Amino acid sequence: MAEQRPDAAGEHRSGFACLVGRPNAGKSTLTNALVGQKVAITSSRPQTTRHTIRGIVHRPDAQLVLVDTPGVHRPRTLLGQRLNDLVMETLSEVDVVGLCIPADERIGPGDRFIADVLARAPRSAKVALVTKTDKVSRQAVAEQLLAVARLGEEVLGGFADVVPASAVTGEQVDVVADVLASHLPAGPRLYPEGELTDEPERVMIAELVREAALEGVRDELPHSLAVVVEDVEAREPLPGQRPEDAMLDVRVFLYVERESQKGIVIGRGGARLKDVGIRSRQAIEALLGNRVHLDLRVKVAPDWQRDPKQLSRLGF
């Protein structure tokens, strides 16, 4: 992999990475540590990927876009099957995959299973990240590094790198960024500087609306409500107002499966939807710290849970 590392001339690199690992391995915490805490909301759209962007690491020499990999689910419904396809697709499309394995737990079948999956995605570089190193002794970290390297040898012909880090103390997080960036191809910035991600907030906005929309009608609309944040756009700031304080237009689609469910969400004369709008707007304003104009639309997407086309439209 030496040819992929930044050259002496300091050529700029850019590309995509994803962190994988069994539940609780420390993926989210490490993502946050890599990206930094501040999450900026923006109205721009991802240009080069259909995958959910978790965060963007901006550096002078590289731009690293961290994308989400949906969990590995058993293919019971089409939704599950589709998630599995998505996992393979994501793993094959990114430039580098970081397999997170906690320092304080033995390597188990779950880690081996995921390493096996990685072996089937030949294009991307595979890096192992030994997480939560603050929880154990240096000796134990060293032993885990060896065990992880062995797993790599056995399953996928060796990891390109094995890096220990603690997302909680921040120790070695910069090295993780260095190593991930070293596996990106040469290329210009893909996103404007300052853009971190709009995803966590979008996900939270969708959750707030979903919660409000389901309140009191959970039995009637068990799994039949998908909420998609279509657009978040800042208005022109008022005179004397800082741009980051400007009012936001938030457009949200609520997808139900049947016409009858649409009626439930909207309520008589639109009263229920209006109430959902008021309650979720207050929660969204509290979340973002901006005034918000919330536009809710209810749409029927029949059998969205089983229809691949609908699933893509809904972002699965």
Ligand SMILES: Nc1nc2c(ncn2[C@@H]2O[C@H](COP(=O)(O)OP(=O)(O)OP(=O)(O)O)[C@@H](O)[C@H]2O)c(=O)[nH]1
């Ligand atoms: N001490 C310590 N704890 C950590 C570290 N990283 C993560 N944790 C903790 O480990 C737990 C799981 O971390 P997450 O980042 O949520 O793990 P995940 O892999 O994203 O988990 P899933 O979302 O379930 O897949 C949380 O309680 C974290 O606080 C670390 O570097 N040190």
